[in-house]
Amino acid sequence: MDLEAVRTFLAVLESGRFGQAADELSITQQAVSKRVAALEKELGVRLLTRTAHGAEATIDGQAFLPHARALLHAEARAIASVRPGSRALRVDVIGRRLAPAALLRTFHRSHPEIELDVVTLFDADAAVAALRSGTIDASFRAVTMPGRHLPEDIGALPVLDEPIELLTGPAHALASARAVTPARLAGHRIWVPGIVSGTEWAAYYADLAAEFGLTIEVTGPDFGTEPLLDTVADSPELATFVGAGTRLVWPEAHDLRRIPVHGPTPVYPHSLLWSLDNPHPGLLALREHLAAAGTEPSDAAALSGASGTPTASATSATSGPDIWTPSWARQRTRRPAL
Template sequence: MAELDLGSVRAFVAVADNRHFGEAAAQLGITQQAVSKRIAKLESTVGSVLLSRLRAGTGLSRAGEMFLPHARTLLATADHALAVLTGRDRPLRVDVLDTRLAAAELVRDFYEAADEPDIDVVTSTGLRAARTALKTGKVDAAFARLTGSLVEDGLRSIPAHLEPAQVLVGTGHPLAGRDEVSMAELAGATAWMPGNAPDTEWTDFWDAVSAAFGVRIDSTGPNFGYEHFVGGIARSTDRIGFIGEQCRVPDHPGVVRLAVAPPRPTYPWSLLWHPDNEHALLPELVEHIRSGFRAHHVDGAWLPEADRAAFLA
């Protein structure tokens, strides 16, 4: 059985991307003659012409168009395997979703407890992006609310943190003079949350809160960031906002943060990683999070049914 040579596949993808043998050679750091030899070897192996040499440049043949996505997948897999084995000396890359959120504080705590190891904190668009990044080795660990099974992705997870919700109201809101409010009192209220993007794990969480406590979630309007969100709450006398207890929103003189009385919605953070990842710091991070998690630290926590078994056992 013929076997594909990765160098030849990489040369093919480079030519397909650049549409020119010379530019592909420059990208790969080899001669144009070497690129031609690699392409010839690949075409001989697969038994098809993959590239069409034209005056205006180089294009893909029909066979080349069919082979290209598979070639990209093959190289991505090979690059990930190499990164897993050779990337131990690089910084530990941890996805915290957003640097204002509780996950960033968990990483900061690990950073200080582990005598300031080399860490890169990165942000993402949530669990879906984190799954892909963990599988391809773009990140070493990720914090997210876990929904669904990790079996298909080959990932592992542990409970990381339970974060109670707080309520934001403007100083003109009837609740502004309170220190604490119950979810029963908020039934029928409208919570403005423009950051609740469709099909995300946090939107799913707040939809469950809405169903359980009768709070309407309004996610309309562009998400211009925390400053815009806090400013919008400050200008309103009737709507509220929900944030995590450890969320570092910008200070605003027109906004008050209220604690929520039990049962309080509590956001469940998990730590995810790929078991094949051999970064030297990853086991230390996993153990730090595992040993630090205490379900009973949050009395009166309310979680969606899907989260309760893992977090409140």
């Protein structure tokens, strides 16, 4: 479908005349006629009735009208999403099925007026570079990278220590456990596809495996969540890790189990990074939202009870001292003023 034809259709309807629409679009009346005729031919229905006074919408044209507007709005938003300056707030998340993504959804709900685009960068180095160049506005990362610390012009706000939970099918040996220790996972196969080597997420799982003698397979491409859940649901030996802050849904028949891991609780320390120079108005709102969400217990409760299988891990882990993080993520950083 030709968006110019759609735009022309709207122009004709709003002015009521082909010729007037032509003037607005700076083309000839004949071109307007051709465009509308082509659109009608493509759709197979008549959109406008031509009278001696001009044109008005047929029933099909009336039904098409709001969709035509929606189409052009979508086009405008798509263009705006990549326009430098005054574009949507662009936030980098380490993964789509971790707490930051869920937090962004709640942020979007409470601030629907702020356009939001979510991207995923390769690693923290790329994120910091993108923050400094203004390509992105904020990034959820672990505060410290291996062997280095943040530049001075990057702000950081600790947001959430997200516990890792085990996700198994009903036939798994640990399916009925109320909780497991990391040490008990030794020998079990844990499959976490879609982890790109070299990223901090890969480093996290490598450290976790080394610390407790786990077998974590990060091989294989990520075909999406559904195939992963299908595989885990059917397998008696394969399990996977999910963040406690994820909002997973699966078919009833899968009968999956989310099992908290305690003693110690492996957590991933999400922080928000941003450039101190960035003037984007949505950025302040995001930081305020996260600061509030981090302290309000209601949000933490909503987080842990995500998929209908309530767990107490999220709250207990952040309050309890017995947590585990990789060495390179252990030291906390300054917490700047908002």
